[in-house]
Amino acid sequence: MAEKVVLLDFWASMFGMRVRVALAEKGIKYEYREEDLKNKSDLLLQMNPIHKKIPVLIHNGKPICESLIIVQYIDEVWNDKSPLLPSDPYKRAQARFWADFVDKKVVDAWIKLRSTKGEEHEAAKKQFLEILKTLEEELGEKPYFGGETFGFVDVAFVTFYSWFYTFETFGEFSTEAEHPKIIAWAKRCMQKESVAKTLPDQQKVYEYVLGVTKRSLGE
Amino acid sequence: MAEEVVLLDFWASMFGMRVRIALAEKGIKYEYREEDLRNKSDLLLQMNPVHKKIPVLIHNGKPICESLIIVQYIDEVWNDKSPLLPSDPYKRAQARFWADFIDKKVYDTGRKLWTTKGEENETAKKELVEIFKTLEEELGEKPYFGGETFGFMDVAFVTFYSWFYAFETFGEFSMEAEHPKIIAWAKRCMQKESVAKTLPDRQKVYEFALDLRKRNLGE
Numbered sequence: 001m002a003e004k005v006v007l008l009d010f011w012a013s014m015f016g017m018r019v020r021v022a023l024a025e026k027g028i029k030y031e032y033r034e035e036d037l038k039n040k041s042d043l044l045l046q047m048n049p050i051h052k053k054i055p056v057l058i059h060n061g062k063p064i065c066e067s068l069i070i071v072q073y074i075d076e077v078w079n080d081k082s083p084l085l086p087s088d089p090y091k092r093a094q095a096r097f098w099a100d101f102v103d104k105k106v107v108d109a110w111i112k113l114r115s116t117k118g119e120e121h122e123a124a125k126k127q128f129l130e131i132l133k134t135l136e137e138e139l140g141e142k143p144y145f146g147g148e149t150f151g152f153v154d155v156a157f158v159t160f161y162s163w164f165y166t167f168e169t170f171g172e173f174s175t176e177a178e179h180p181k182i183i184a185w186a187k188r189c190m191q192k193e194s195v196a197k198t199l200p201d202q203q204k205v206y207e208y209v210l211g212v213t214k215r216s217l218g219e
Numbered sequence: 220m221a222e223e224v225v226l227l228d229f230w231a232s233m234f235g236m237r238v239r240i241a242l243a244e245k246g247i248k249y250e251y252r253e254e255d256l257r258n259k260s261d262l263l264l265q266m267n268p269v270h271k272k273i274p275v276l277i278h279n280g281k282p283i284c285e286s287l288i289i290v291q292y293i294d295e296v297w298n299d300k301s302p303l304l305p306s307d308p309y310k311r312a313q314a315r316f317w318a319d320f321i322d323k324k325v326y327d328t329g330r331k332l333w334t335t336k337g338e339e340n341e342t343a344k345k346e347l348v349e350i351f352k353t354l355e356e357e358l359g360e361k362p363y364f365g366g367e368t369f370g371f372m373d374v375a376f377v378t379f380y381s382w383f384y385a386f387e388t389f390g391e392f393s394m395e396a397e398h399p400k401i402i403a404w405a406k407r408c409m410q411k412e413s414v415a416k417t418l419p420d421r422q423k424v425y426e427f428a429l430d431l432r433k434r435n436l437g438e
Contacts, residue, residue, distance in 0.1 A: 059309075064312045066315075066316055069319065070312070072315070073308055073309070073311075089292055090278075090283070090292070092291075092292075092295070093283045093291070093292040096288045097283075097285055097288055100288065134269065
């Protein structure tokens with residue numbers, strides 16, 4: 001049976017990018033559909049009525065939602081190449097834990113960074129840097145979070161690399177200066193075709209965020 | 220090799236209860252250690268330095284954190300009986316999606332009932348009604364969320380049953396009147412020994428929640 005794979009996504013979404021990286025790692029052919037987040041398609045609202053968010057993977061007409069759940073699904077169905085999750089249950093639990101950490105912490109910290117001023121902003125910056133520190137410690141001397149090979153946690157976090165210039169400009173810090181190992185790791189991931197072809201240009205992302213911020217502040 | 224399983228937990232935590240149910244479903248012997256959340260043990264801080272939260276499962280000295288990650292780990296390691304996740308990847312993705320929905324929606328909105336006042340409190344009540352409606356629709360005519368058998372999503376949600384009385388009293392509504400299918404499902408689950416023996420008395424939970432509200436709102 002011919003597989004039909006459709007991805008409802010938004011170019012700048014670090015969550016959508018995770019799915020694109022996973023699909024590329026597995027060499028899966030799919031139809032990419034760009035969503036206008038201010039004018040969501042009927043298909044998106046039908047396929048994800050609960051959250052109404054991208055990304056949504058539609059596999060042979062059936063939707064899967066939530067980026068990390070989609071990536072695990074892709075890994076389980078197309079299990080013939082490039083395994084993303086480890087085979088050992090304990091290592092698998094650790095991988096899920098760290099992907100969940102990225103989900104719970106990084107986005108929240110970014111929201112605080114972009115929406116605060118003065119003392120609150122300083123606190124948000126500190127918190128953001130703490131999170132990067134924790135991730136750097138978890139990476140340690142490993143080439144990837146997954147160990148010797150690119151894995152689930154790498155997919156979960158590397159997509160944020162396209163947003164680093166944005167985070168750094170809003171937060172007034174340099175990731176390279178504060179947490180060089182993270183930059184080294186990100187650049188290592190960027191040598192993979194699946195990552196390099198997926199992540200948009202950091203400047204483009206920054207301009208997009210600037211545009212959205214101006215609109216939300218009524219400037 | 221003798222298995223050593225320790226659970227760091229708190230009696231009223233609906234998250235900790237999920238792990239206790241999973242362990243009971245699998246017939247696993249373990250040591251239960253009650254944590255004082257206002258005076259966390261060195262062991263907890265050592266085993267979960269990132270979040271410092273319960274539940275933490277310690278299996279042969281190695282920690283696993285985050286309740287849904289722990290339940291999946293238990294299901295994968297003790298895979299000889301009572302499977303909690305479906306074997307089909309699509310059904311597995313759906314089970315994960317709904318368990319994630321419980322985490323994102325029920326807990327966060329529910330706790331607003333005792334941490335907010337006035338308009339915010341009213342909004343939380345309305346949101347909670349919508350959430351339970353959505354869950355009732357997802358359950359449909361099935362005996363369990365998992366289908367014919369008690370599964371991952373049932374484990375994720377049934378532990379909130381012990382908090383329903385608190386929700387109802389703070390929210391001034393009746394679950395039985397508004398969402399009878401959910402009550403019928405919960406009572407069906409309570410016929411299982413793993414659930415009945417795990418869930419604490421709802422009056423006790425209510426008194427604990429009252430105390431939480433006093434401390435949060437200073438009443």
